Structures are given as C-alpha cells and as structure tokens.
Amino acid sequence: MSENDDLTLLHEDAHLLVLDKPAGLLCVPGRGPDKQDCLSARVQRRWPEALVVHRLDMATSGLVLMARDLPTQRALGDAFATRQIWKRYEAVVDGCADQAHWQTIDAPLMADWPRRPLQKVDAAGKPCLTRWRTLALLPGSAGRGPSSHLLLEPQTGRSHQLRVHLAFIGHPILGDALYADARVQAMAPRLMLHATVLQFRHPVTGAALRVESPAPFRAPP
Numbered sequence: 001m002s003e004n005d006d007l008t009l010l011h012e013d014a015h016l017l018v019l020d021k022p023a024g025l026l027c028v029p030g031r032g033p034d035k036q037d038c039l040s041a042r043v044q045r046r047w048p049e050a051l052v053v054h055r056l057d058m059a060t061s062g063l064v065l066m067a068r069d070l071p072t073q074r075a076l077g078d079a080f081a082t083r084q085i086w087k088r089y090e091a092v093v094d095g096c097a098d099q100a101h102w103q104t105i106d107a108p109l110m111a112d113w114p115r116r117p118l119q120k121v122d123a124a125g126k127p128c129l130t131r132w133r134t135l136a137l138l139p140g141s142a143g144r145g146p147s148s149h150l151l152l153e154p155q156t157g158r159s160h161q162l163r164v165h166l167a168f169i170g171h172p173i174l175g176d177a178l179y180a181d182a183r184v185q186a187m188a189p190r191l192m193l194h195a196t197v198l199q200f201r202h203p204v205t206g207a208a209l210r211v212e213s214p215a216p217f218r219a220p221p
Helices: 040-047 069-080 161-168
Strands: 003-005 007-014 016-021 061-067 086-094 102-108 110-112 119-121 129-138 146-153 193-201 208-212
Touching: 007 040, 007 208, 016 040, 040 061, 061 069, 069 110, 069 193, 086 161, 102 161, 129 161, 146 161
Parallel strands: 061 193
Antiparallel strands: 003 007, 007 016, 016 061, 086 146, 086 193, 102 129, 110 119, 129 146, 193 208
16 A cells, blocks of 8 residues: 555556545546545546446545546446446444345435435435445434444445435434534534545456445444
C-alpha cells in the first residue's frame, strides 16, 4: 500500500488500479468550482491515463476500481453489468437487526423526481436486490438506542441502493443525511458505510484478484 497526493493505493498493475476512497470525497467532478477536487482528478495527476469504471457516493468510503486503458475500462464495465465483480460492504445501522443468517431485500428502486438525486422504493422501479446479515449487535448508551453492524452484498448496482434498502426495512445507516431522520443522522459523524471487498477475474491476465479494505469506523459509544 502506498499514499500519494492524498491517495491510498491498494493495487496497481499495468491495466488497473484499486484505491481506498475516504468519506466526503467525490469520485468524479461535480458542478461548480468547489466540486472539482475528487478521486478521479487526484488519480489522474499521477496516472493521466486512468479511467473511471464505477463510483461510490461521496459520503461512502472504500474500494474504487479504475482502468488504465480503454479496453480494460470496457471489460470491467461489462463485468460490473453482468455481476462478475463481487462486492461487499459493511454498515452500522439504527436498531436491533438481529439476523445471523443471510437475508434478502427485494425492493425495486426509481428516482424520486421531486427530490432528485434521491431514490425511492417503487413497484414501477428497476429490480434491486441486497443480501445482508448481522455481524454484531451494539447496545445503546447515554440515551442512545441500540445499533447493528451489518455485512452487505448488493446483487444489483442501483444508485443509493444500500442506503435506501436499509432505510426501507427500518434500519437506516447511522449518519445518513439523505435517508435517515435527524436522530439517526446525529448518531455518527459520517455515513457509516464502507466498501470492504472487491473480487473479480483480471480482465487481461485472467488471474483471480481480491482486494480488501477494513471498515475504518467504529460504532458510536
């Protein structure tokens, strides 16, 4: 692992890069001069040829994959689209989500047009599946209710999928400024969601590749 220009690099080869994005940093530039600092801009200062393959929400931390040439970008994009890239996340959510075995959230999502870029569960939306199970139950203290540390595996890649799905089942992510109420937002200084694992077959060499990043947050006391 190396750090350069506020980057944490976890894997580098001639065709692709895997980086650990901090919470609060955009993946790509936004609108306006105050939103030009982002992961892709920082990466391209060191690897000018680097190309975006996928994104994490600004508030989410964890693993981001970038390509170093156009054929690799296309191959990795196809691998994401056909679910050949296995992703795992961890989150801390509100309430007692006591499920030691894998559960599935099957709830279609669509844009919440009056409140874009927010998403919402709607029967007319696109199919959306999330698998989850509980890693630990975290008792509340100091007037704060219990929370739960979850393992998450999105089976689809919809915008805000994990955040919406967890709020939908009554367990919004702590610190979520978009889908949680003020009480849950105040329970953490950041969105408690981190992309911990990317596992896939290298599009050029064919070798199995697995990159991991431990969740940097701890449950609030």
